[in-house]
Amino acid sequence: MSEMVKKTLRYAASFFLIVTLNFAFPRLMPGDPVKNLIGEDVYVSEAVMEELRAEMGLNRPLYEQFTAYIGDLLRFDLGYSYHLHSPVAEVLRERIGWTLLFVGVSVLMGAVLGTLLGAYAGWKPETKVNRLVCCGFIALSCTPPYFLALLCLDIFAFELGLFPFKGFYDVPTPGSVMYHMFLPVTVMALFSASRNFLIMRGSVIQEKGQLYALYARAKGLYNISILFRHVIKNASLPIITLLALDFGFLFSGALFTEIVFSLNGMGTLIYDAIIGKDYPVLQGSFLVIALAVLLANMLADLLYAVADPRVRRPT
Amino acid sequence: MMQKEVYIQESVRQWKDIIAHHLNLDIRKYERTLNKFNRGGLFLFAFFLILALFPSLFAPYSPTERFISYESPSTAHLLGTNDIGNDILSELIYGARISMMVGFASASISTLIGLMIGLCSGYFRGTPDELLMGFTDVVLTIPKIPLIIIIGAFLHPSILTLILVLGLLSWESIARVVRSKTLQIREAGYVKSARCMGFSSFHIMASDIFPNLIHILLPKFMLATASAMISEASLSFLGLGDISMKSWGIMLSFAFSRGGFIRDMWWWYLPPGICITLCVMSIALIGFGFEGGKENEKRGVDTE
Numbered sequence: 001m002s003e004m005v006k007k008t009l010r011y012a013a014s015f016f017l018i019v020t021l022n023f024a025f026p027r028l029m030p031g032d033p034v035k036n037l038i039g040e041d042v043y044v045s046e047a048v049m050e051e052l053r054a055e056m057g058l059n060r061p062l063y064e065q066f067t068a069y070i071g072d073l074l075r076f077d078l079g080y081s082y083h084l085h086s087p088v089a090e091v092l093r094e095r096i097g098w099t100l101l102f103v104g105v106s107v108l109m110g111a112v113l114g115t116l117l118g119a120y121a122g123w124k125p126e127t128k129v130n131r132l133v134c135c136g137f138i139a140l141s142c143t144p145p146y147f148l149a150l151l152c153l154d155i156f157a158f159e160l161g162l163f164p165f166k167g168f169y170d171v172p173t174p175g176s177v178m179y180h181m182f183l184p185v186t187v188m189a190l191f192s193a194s195r196n197f198l199i200m201r202g203s204v205i206q207e208k209g210q211l212y213a214l215y216a217r218a219k220g221l222y223n224i225s226i227l228f229r230h231v232i233k234n235a236s237l238p239i240i241t242l243l244a245l246d247f248g249f250l251f252s253g254a255l256f257t258e259i260v261f262s263l264n265g266m267g268t269l270i271y272d273a274i275i276g277k278d279y280p281v282l283q284g285s286f287l288v289i290a291l292a293v294l295l296a297n298m299l300a301d302l303l304y305a306v307a308d309p310r311v312r313r314p315t
Numbered sequence: 316m317m318q319k320e321v322y323i324q325e326s327v328r329q330w331k332d333i334i335a336h337h338l339n340l341d342i343r344k345y346e347r348t349l350n351k352f353n354r355g356g357l358f359l360f361a362f363f364l365i366l367a368l369f370p371s372l373f374a375p376y377s378p379t380e381r382f383i384s385y386e387s388p389s390t391a392h393l394l395g396t397n398d399i400g401n402d403i404l405s406e407l408i409y410g411a412r413i414s415m416m417v418g419f420a421s422a423s424i425s426t427l428i429g430l431m432i433g434l435c436s437g438y439f440r441g442t443p444d445e446l447l448m449g450f451t452d453v454v455l456t457i458p459k460i461p462l463i464i465i466i467g468a469f470l471h472p473s474i475l476t477l478i479l480v481l482g483l484l485s486w487e488s489i490a491r492v493v494r495s496k497t498l499q500i501r502e503a504g505y506v507k508s509a510r511c512m513g514f515s516s517f518h519i520m521a522s523d524i525f526p527n528l529i530h531i532l533l534p535k536f537m538l539a540t541a542s543a544m545i546s547e548a549s550l551s552f553l554g555l556g557d558i559s560m561k562s563w564g565i566m567l568s569f570a571f572s573r574g575g576f577i578r579d580m581w582w583w584y585l586p587p588g589i590c591i592t593l594c595v596m597s598i599a600l601i602g603f604g605f606e607g608g609k610e611n612e613k614r615g616v617d618t619e
Contacts, residue, residue: 009449010452010453010456013449021457025466030469036469138596138599138600142599146549147548147588147592158579251458251461252461252549255461256549270461270464273468279469282464290458
């Protein structure tokens with residue numbers, strides 16, 4: 001029970017830290033806070049600037065500003081993007097669905113692919129094929145995701161012309177969406193699989209030396225059923241933790257992949273925001289991504305409890 | 316003559332024994348764990364290190380010298396020239412230093428922070444441990460690259476901020492590993508006797524515990540370097556790098572944004588990408604090699 005309290009406390013602290021960071025950035029960073037809050041490319045006169053300063057309450061004490069900021073957050077008001085001429089929350093709502101779909105599908109595919117291949121490679125680490133696969137995955141995990149995306153785009157879309165270059169769909173039908181998403185999802189799934197693969201391989205190598213695996217063999221089980229019925233359960237525990245910790249990393253990888261494939265999601269939004277110095281959008285995106293990662297971590301904790309009864313049972 | 320040869324052979328073996336005895340490492344075992352893989356990694360790493368240390372020996376031109384732009388590879392320019400006419404091969408060679416410097420500098424910072432936090436929380440236990448590990452867990456859940464993006468966008472890009480931000484944000488996993496190892500070591504006899512003799516905590520941490528952490532810090536340091544290099548390349552790709560110091564990431568980003576990709580100039584965008592991958596891989600392989608060696612030993616003990 002106290003573990004639960006501790007976990008909850010930690011999540012609350014992370015949440016608070018994320019919100020505070022988001023609040024503090026425009027006010028602490030060098031430069032005029034008004035400029036930092038509305039974005040650098042926006043040209044406004046001095047009078048308007050003063051007006052904005054008063055409106056945003058930047059001359060009030062910090063704690064008042066902070067409570068006002070929290071109030072805004074609770075009303076899903078993330079500020080106004082002068083660059084895109086619309087509220088940030090609305091812009092994000094349009095984009096986040098696609099990105100979440102993209103990341104979710106590729107993380108799941110990567111997890112399944114990485115776990116299965118990793119388990120097999122760990123079971124027989126000495127065969128030539130498995131060594132080769134292992135080398136391949138190490139190389140994949142060392143490639144920056146956007147470079148991989150660039151290569152795939154170049155080979156499959158430009159040279160071979162098998163896949164479209166950009167966008168989520170031509171016509172909004174599931175078939176078209178799948179056709180457009182195939183290449184980016186493959187890239188991200190491979191990238192995510194490479195990380196899971198290495199962990200799973202090591203984990204299986206360790207687990208198969210345990211006594212229960214020996215016992216299962218002594219009972220006369222086949223190799224395959226020892227691996228898939230006994231070893232894989234224990235070996236996949238680190239994967240769950242890794243999935244949660246990696247979610248943020250993969251999310252950012254997905255942002256880069258989106259930029260390369262010109263998918264109209266969060267990645268391109270952030271890219272444009274960086275070029276246009278559109279700080280409200282950047283902040284809003286950071287907040288949303290951080291919260292998504294936090295949620296993924298919580299989910300992984302729950303999953304962990306389901307998968308490993310030792311966590312549930314108080315000792 | 317015969318006698319002498321035997322003597323020499325004998326002395327070599329003696330030396331090996333003496334070295335093995337004093338450095339506490341079994342050379343034959345070391346040679347075995349240093350399989351083909353890691354030798355490849357070491358070789359590649361040495362190659363990149365030499366490139367980074369002495370770029371002027373290898374680069375045919377200065378990276379800022381300008382020729383005709385958008386040239387395809389020829390004998391004069393092995394990898395052609397880019398949009399403002401710089402020789403891409405020279406740029407590539409000079410980029411090694413910058414990419415590796417960012418990686419190693421930020422990995423040093425993060426290793427140092429991780430070491431200090433992990434040591435303190437593992438050694439003192441109790442409340443400091445709870446607090447520090449709680450803090451570590453909190454920092455761990457914050458996604459790094461989006462945070463770096465937002466900080467990088469507010470601050471004007473320079474190589475120093477990049478190093479600092481990358482270094483200050485990636486110490487958590489090191490801190491956790493160091494903590495768990497410290498928790499083991501602090502129960503060892505020599506630490507207890509040092510405490511009984513009244514040495515200060517700092518002295519015990521520095522001279523009794525720290526030397527035993529090196530073999531887990533080294534692989535972690537290598538892996539941190541590898542991931543810092545990838546992060547640097549990714550951030551440069553977004554235009555958050557230091558444009559005055561052309562790293563491989565910035566070359567790749569320029570190739571993408573300034574027409575190298577559209578014009579299908581593979582000699583512009585492939586080499587920096589391949590260099591990043593190979594260099595990161597060599598560093599990561601060295602790291603894996605250290606880790607793998609240790610794991611093998613531990614497993615050997617467990618099964619016996």
